[in-house]
Amino acid sequence: MTEEPSHAHPNATRDSDRRFTLLCLIPGITATLTFELFLGHRHDYSGHFAAGYGASLVAGLLFLKNLPSTASQTSRRRWIVPLCVIFIGLGVLTEATIFRIACFDVVDFCNQSLGAVLAACLFPAYATKSNPNSSAFEAGIIIGAVFLGAGGVLAVA
C-alpha cells in the first residue's frame, strides 16, 4: 500500500505534502483551541497537550525518516503504536523528574499523552510516503517545533 508511488508526478507529490502539512496543523490547532475553550482558566493544560503533540511529532518523524530505506511500508507502520507507547513513557519520566514541581500530576501526564496519541495518528500518513525526504518532513518538524514552543509558553503562562 503506497500513498504515492515512486513514479508519482511532482504535482501529486506536492499536493500530498500539502495535505500532510494540513493534517499536522488542523487537528493540533483544533485540539489546543478545545482545551483553551473549555479549560481556559488553566493554560498549563493546553500547554502540556501542545508540548506533547509537538515533541511527539518531531521525534516520530525523525525516527520514521531514519528507518532503513529498505524497510517496507508495513514494517514502518508496525512502529506506530510502539512509538506512541514510548512517547507516553517518556512523558511519565519527564513529569516524574524535571517537570515535577509539587508532585507527579496525573492530569498533566494525561494531557501530554493525549498530544502524543494525536501525533501518532498522523504517523501512518508519513510512514507510507515513498520519499521520506519530501517537504512533508520539513513541514512536520517545523509544525512540531512550533507546538512544542507554544506548549512550553502556555504551560508557564
Added chain:
Amino acid sequence: MQSLNTFALVLFGIVLAAANIWVCAARSYIPMQVSGSVTSIEMRREKHPGKDDVHLIRIDDGRLTQVDATLAAELQVGSAVDKAAWQSEITIDGRTTPLAYSEDLTGMLYAMPCICLIIAATVFVVNRRLRSAAE
C-alpha cells in the same frame, strides 16, 4: 496492521480522556468513600501559586489523596471525616458540608469527548487517504 493501529490509538485516547475526568472528579471527594480522621494536610506550590496549588490530605487509614482547594480549606488535622461514595456532602466533625465539582472537572467533561472525537476524526481522515491511495 492499520486497523490495529487505529484501534490502539483510539483506545489510548479514550483511556487517557477518562483518566483525566476521573482524577478531576476524585479531587472533589464526591466519588470517594471516606471514613476516618485527617492525619496531615499539606499544600505544595506549583507553577502558578494560588491557582494550581496541590492540596494533599492523609487519612488515618493511610490513604493520601489530592483534593480541591475548597475542600482542603474545610479540613483540619484531626478532623473526623465521613462520607459514602457518590454522596455530594461530607460530614466533618459531625457537621455536614456540601461538596462541589471543580471548574476543572466541568471543563474536562466537555473537552475530553471533543479531544476523543478529534483523535477519531484524524484517524478516519488518515485511513481514508491511505485507502484511496491504495486503490
